[in-house]
Amino acid sequence: MTTAFAALREMASGRAWPVIAVSAAAWMLAIGLDHSVLIPTLCSTTAAAGWTGAAALAATLSINAWTGQAVSWLVMLLAMMTPLLWQPLVHVWDRSLAERRVRAVALFLGGYFGGWMLAMAGLTLAAVALRVVAGSAVTAFAIAVAVMVVWQMTPAKVLFLNRCHALRPLPAFGLAAEVGSFRYGIQIAAPCIATCWAIMLLPLTAEAAPGVMMAMTATLMLSERYSGTPPFNPAAWMQTHGVAGALRHRN
Template structure:
């Protein structure tokens, strides 16, 4: 915990203050706007679970608006969530990209890395949002869904596979210095960092997504846990 606080002090005073700023702006955006999906309460027979799920999913679109209206708001919420929660975790990887790139290409390399990382996470958050929605439907309510999500997250936390994925999040690779190969190298590195991070953090991220009522406090708790785990 002490080391994590020291890292945050380094963000404010050091060269990675933009990451701290991005995180703070993300939290501010979530305070002002945090999209959630409402689920109607329907009477179901219990004889055909998949039919019940299909009926509820159809009603979800009706009460939340069409996909063309709902999806952009959800994507904005995911982007703010990504900035708020993941920016503090990116300093080592971003430092690697910055230090291994030629001076005239550093900003470009960093932006390409961040673009690839963000796109991978946005796709993952879409799948996690769908999983959280399905969990709430099958569990029959938000509280039950939250309990199930917590059980899944706690079961995933101590596994050897997750520990391996966390180590891969910290992996470094050689980055080409020139031309198109350098651009592609930055993009590939962004994906290479994002994928194990998604695998390691998916269980934790499912917890706030499963509870629209406590969405923001749970995100804060999960974010603190991930920072302490990364730098503690």
């Protein structure tokens, strides 16, 4: 958590302050919005008790206003993900000609958030399905936590996290420069989605205090991105602190 706040402080005090300004504005909007809009409403309280499987899933999807869901996704992404783009945004700005810097940043953000919006649609559908199959919000959230913990312990998580820092060459002139900025946004979004998908399931499945869960997951992602250390591995933490050995000795 210290790393997360240190990164935010450095961004806010330097030329990356617009990143923090956009994120702060999105957080204020998130707080001001009704949570049923901010966090997708996953289940109807009036659904028939006997509905199960595909019928329950179809009914759940039909009662949600997907335009409102798209707004909620965008607000979530602007609040949580914008600080993660500090390094690639500076890269795009520095590697673009002065007359096209703003356009280059806009194209990069279009590629990045466009990719994440598609991912959020898939994650929301997964959260809906998980809620229907689990039968309760508490069980669905517990499953999402278990999935996140398992994903944190995989080598693939570290691989994708490292790729989030990739600074690729960008064309300087003509159509190639425009396409390159947009493509770079997608290239950064892809490993970011692969890294964070399990963490993002938590606020999507949390029924109680979803705003708090958003803040917690955003802090975790920010710490992972800028700490320079591998993601939190529960098994490694237990071994380091002697918890696993104590449990084996006790048994």
